[in-house]
Amino acid sequence: MALSVREYRARIRSTESMKKITRAMELIAASRIIKAQQRAQSAAPYARELTRAVSAVATYSNVDHPLTREPEDPKRAAVLIVTSDRGLAGAYSSSVLKEAERLAEKLRSEGKEIDTYICGRKGEAYYKFRGRPVVQTWTGFSDQPSYDAAHEIGKALIEAFLAEDGEHAVDEVHVVFTRFRSMLVQEPTDVRLLPLEVVEGEERPDSAEVLPLYEFEPSPEAVLDGLLPQYVQSRIFFALLQAAASELAARQKAMKSATDNADELIKKYTRIANQARQAGITQEISEIVGGVNALADANAGNE
Amino acid sequence: MADNDQLQVELVAADRTVWSGQATMVVAKTADGDIGVLRNHMPVLSLLVDGVVEITPVDGDKLFAAVDGGFLSVAHNRVSVLSQHAVLSAEIDVDAARSELESAGSDSDDEDAAVRARRADARIRAVERAS
Numbered sequence: 167m168a169l170s171v172r173e174y175r176a177r178i179r180s181t182e183s184m185k186k187i188t189r190a191m192e193l194i195a196a197s198r199i200i201k202a203q204q205r206a207q208s209a210a211p212y213a214r215e216l217t218r219a220v221s222a223v224a225t226y227s228n229v230d231h232p233l234t235r236e237p238e239d240p241k242r243a244a245v246l247i248v249t250s251d252r253g254l255a256g257a258y259s260s261s262v263l264k265e266a267e268r269l270a271e272k273l274r275s276e277g278k279e280i281d282t283y284i285c286g287r288k289g290e291a292y293y294k295f296r297g298r299p300v301v302q303t304w305t306g307f308s309d310q311p312s313y314d315a316a317h318e319i320g321k322a323l324i325e326a327f328l329a330e331d332g333e334h335a336v337d338e339v340h341v342v343f344t345r346f347r348s349m350l351v352q353e354p355t356d357v358r359l360l361p362l363e364v365v366e367g368e369e370r371p372d373s374a375e376v377l378p379l380y381e382f383e384p385s386p387e388a389v390l391d392g393l394l395p396q397y398v399q400s401r402i403f404f405a406l407l408q409a410a411a412s413e414l415a416a417r418q419k420a421m422k423s424a425t426d427n428a429d430e431l432i433k434k435y436t437r438i439a440n441q442a443r444q445a446g447i448t449q450e451i452s453e454i455v456g457g458v459n460a461l462a463d464a465n466a467g468n469e
Numbered sequence: 470m471a472d473n474d475q476l477q478v479e480l481v482a483a484d485r486t487v488w489s490g491q492a493t494m495v496v497a498k499t500a501d502g503d504i505g506v507l508r509n510h511m512p513v514l515s516l517l518v519d520g521v522v523e524i525t526p527v528d529g530d531k532l533f534a535a536v537d538g539g540f541l542s543v544a545h546n547r548v549s550v551l552s553q554h555a556v557l558s559a560e561i562d563v564d565a566a567r568s569e570l571e572s573a574g575s576d577s578d579d580e581d582a583a584v585r586a587r588r589a590d591a592r593i594r595a596v597e598r599a600s
Contacts, residue, residue, distance in 0.1 A: 208486065209483065209485075212481045212483050212551060215479070215481055215549045216551060219542050223514065313483040313554075316483075379512055380512045380513060380542070380544065381511055383504075383513060383514070383516065384500050384516065389540075392538075392540070400483065403484075
């Protein structure tokens with residue numbers, strides 16, 4: 167009770183304005199999350215058709231493609247970490263980074279060296295602060311990724327994977343991102359992107375649906391050559407979209423609890439301020455009463 | 470749709486479905502040349518080049534769309550055209566495409582510029598054929 171009533175009032179006011187900000191951020195995140203989900207939905211047909219086409223080629227022609235070939239003795243692995251550009255999203259970025267550390271540990275124990283690729287400023291800052299080497303970073307689109315971004319990332323990763331030797335040639339590519347399960351649950355996951363395992367898809371084609379015997383133009387190899395890079399990019403795009411939705415959900419949750427906490431604080435400060443005010447009044451009254459009594463005593467003595 | 474001459478067509482870009490519906494014919498430009506798809510076409514999976522895709526819907530006027538490469542897959546009277554970017558002629562800004570073509574055409578050595586020029590050209594052609 168060391169502070170005066172006025173100071174408590176100032177604290178209440180500043181907490182109130184903080185609450186307004188966090189509340190606004192919560193609402194913005196909530197409205198953006200719907201958009202992010204819509205984007206993820208509208209990207210689904212492309213991914214579905216692409217998966218179907220890839221499995222068609224893979225089933226009906228036993229072509230060997232560099233992107234699906236398992237290296238005999240993997241020495242280096244690239245890890246793409248998808249983080250956010252902005253903070254204030256609770257543990258979102260740190261849990262992805264933790265998952266990435268775990269994966270890196272696992273890969274190192276298998277005797278692989280690691281090349282790190284990063285999406286998002288938070289991850290970039292994390293690695294820069296610790297002085298760890300990063301091959302390439304992409305920033306500025308974490309909450310609404312475009313396909314062009316995925317295209318660019320995919321190109322860089324495929325190049326690194328296909329390079330025979332060189333500084334950044336790798337034998338495996340992994341992606342760490344946050345999967346959007348629901349508004350309440352988002353879990354960091356890691357997926358091995360390259361070499362491709364075509365059978366494993368986001369949505370398996372219905373087993374009852376038999377794939378037709380396609381004619382490939384100009385040739386199965388050429389079709390696969392064109393399809394697989396796009397498949398990889400579409401997988402990356404999927405990861406980015408999931409990460410964006412997760413980021414917004416995490417932000418909404420974090421801002422909701424910040425708003426709730428601000429409410430609590432305001433309540434607490436109001437109580438303390440009222441107590442301080444009451445204490446002040448009580449003191450004043452007792453001073454007055456004391457003064458009156460003293461005066462009365464003095465007067466009584468005179469008479 | 471079993472007993473007539475219709476195809477179920479989907480024109481899909483990476484981030485959205487551009488057009489989907491019933492059509493009688495689809496014409497697209499593949500790496501080997503133009504291909505026209507009618508009902509009961511054999512299953513085909515083919516690479517497209519930057520160019521114009523023409524769709525003749527069951528109702529209404531012909532549709533033209535510019536695609537940036539991609540795929541055409543035909544099976545069981547379902548036609549899917551997949552492309553990273555696909556735009557219907559109605560959505561194309563011709564002036565933007567023209568200036569793009571000009572700026573890209575000026576430095577012809579660059580491979581990137583050549584691709585951009587080809588794509589802008591496809592857009593312009595889609596609009597011209599639609600009108």
